[in-house]
Structure formats: structure tokens, C-alpha cells
Amino acid sequence: MSPAFETFVARLYVDEKLRQAFLADAAAVAEGAGLTADEIRAVERIDRTGLELAARVFEQKRRHRAESIPPAVRWWRRVTGSRRAR
Numbered sequence: 384m385s386p387a388f389e390t391f392v393a394r395l396y397v398d399e400k401l402r403q404a405f406l407a408d409a410a411a412v413a414e415g416a417g418l419t420a421d422e423i424r425a426v427e428r429i430d431r432t433g434l435e436l437a438a439r440v441f442e443q444k445r446r447h448r449a450e451s452i453p454p455a456v457r458w459w460r461r462v463t464g465s466r467r468a469r
Contacts, residue, residue: 384422384425385418385419385422387416387417387418387422388418388419388422388425388426391413391416391418391422391426392426392429395429395434395438396434396437396438396441397438397441397442399438402434402435402438405426406431406434406435409423409426409427409429410423410427413426413427
């Protein structure tokens with residue numbers, strides 16, 4: 384599969400709007416993302432329940448990780464524009 388396919392699938396897990404559009408019309412959304420016919424057929428077979436469950440788990444992990452960062456570090460990152468410590 385192409386990098387575009389991998390990027391598209393990764394976005395499905397983190398982008399709520401994209402995921403909802405995909406769940407409504409997988410083929411149209413995948414085609415709009417520029418995927419090939421084989422890739423479109425592949426994403427149409429994605430387990431929707433598993434996709435939703437994984438997306439929720441990933442969101443909880445991101446939220447937990449963000450909450451566990453000390454306030455001073457969050458402030459420093461906001462001030463410097465840095466996303467992570469070096």
C-alpha cells in the first residue's frame with residue numbers, strides 16, 4: 384500500500400470529522416483522498432466497530448498523556464512553540 388493509504392488510515396483514527404464522513408460513505412471519502420481502486424476496496428473492508436473503539440482508546444491515551452505533563456512544561460512548550468522536550 385502507498386504512503387497516501389497509510390496516512391489516510393492513520394487520519395481515520397485521529398480525525399473525528401473524517402472518520403464520521405468515512406463511516407457514512409467510505410468509498411467517496413477514500414476516493415476524495417486520492418486512493419487507488421485497490422486501496423479504496425481495502426478501506427471499505429475496515430472493521431467499523433474496531434475503528435471506533437481504537438479511535439476512542441487513542442483519544443483517551445492522548446488526553447491522559449497531555450494531562451500528565453506538568454503545567455510548567457506545558458507553559459514552556461506553549462511559549463517556545465515546542466511540542467516535546469529535547
